[in-house]
Amino acid sequence: MPTSSAVTTLIALFAIVSPITAIPVFLTLTAGRTPSERRSVALKTALVSGATLVVAYFLGEAILRLLSIDINAFRIAGALVIGGIGWSMVQGQKVALAASASGAAVVPLAIPLMAGPGAIAATITIRSTEGGAFWTNIGVILALTVVSYVLFLAAQPLEKLLGETGLSIVSRIFGLLLISIAVSSAIGAVGELFPALLG
Template identity: 35%
Template sequence: MLLTGFITLIVIIDPFGLVPLFLTLTPGRSRDERRRIAFQASTIAFLILAVFALFGLALIEAIGVSLGAFRVAGGLFLFTIAFELVFEKRQHRKEKSAGEAVPHPEDTPDVAAFPLAIPLLAGPGAISAVILLSGNLPGLLGQSLLLMVIALVCAATFLFLSVADRLDRLMGATGRAVVTRLLGVLLAALAVQFVADGARQLFEF
């Protein structure tokens, strides 16, 4: 389950796809400045996802939504993200969101919190995923392990962004497209599993 959680989050956040966006949002910045922005964005994203991991399930239960129903809805939502990854629609949507949030990145003093942390890192897909995962990892130990998974994903994202310029040159557009499509197929399979688990829970008597 921990491996599933790590893969799910890393695919949804998609550090590979964020590399060109990160470079677009930080034009003319030095490597140290980009590393600082990447660290701040990853830290803010971790805090947001951690809050939803700890309290998101209680929130949906408080409004009368069962875990089974949320698993089905969340799985369908993650499947939509997987579809967008495979057919490269999500990358265009992220670019549009980033462009609308910061029309002129060079004039913006800091983009760590917005739009990097929110919504590019800790967006609706990642938030839904951590709530789903928290239902599969109950108890103090489970929640602690989930926080560890979120921390590892955010740390990995920071590492990718901190070397974004080198990674962009190394992978190129073709390399990023291949990796993104493969991860999209994997996320689709995980999403179907979430839906199946949720449907089973809904129809248990």
């Protein structure tokens, strides 16, 4: 794969995985945690999301086919989860989907916020269209994992810069963005399942 194609793939996956969007959720779920605990959650989130995309790259299409799950149904299910998280953030409610910050690193941070249905579908598509360059694509996923980890490490300084009020505002804005992403994903999936509905 040419370097320009690898960069394009990285940018596309970064936009879909959107670790920046997950930062307010990361800060909410790790509120009151020590810096070392936050670093641990950041690392686990990055690794789990990266590992999920690698597995999806090699086995995603086969797994969905084995379970008779349509990729669009998978996207709608993920949209519902993401939309629920976004709604809680907009309402200023504490997002509490895991008993611990460590558990939150897996759900909802890594899955479905980052390695969600959209990212998995994109990864499967990349494999099917550029299967001959799979090692380069794996390198792109690993690079995205590192970038995500670095962004999560920068979350705490950002929290100090914004303060409690600023963080609350940003959290609500990103919550609205998550709802928009969820609605857009659901509409796209429904449109593919029922083309006549959208003309």
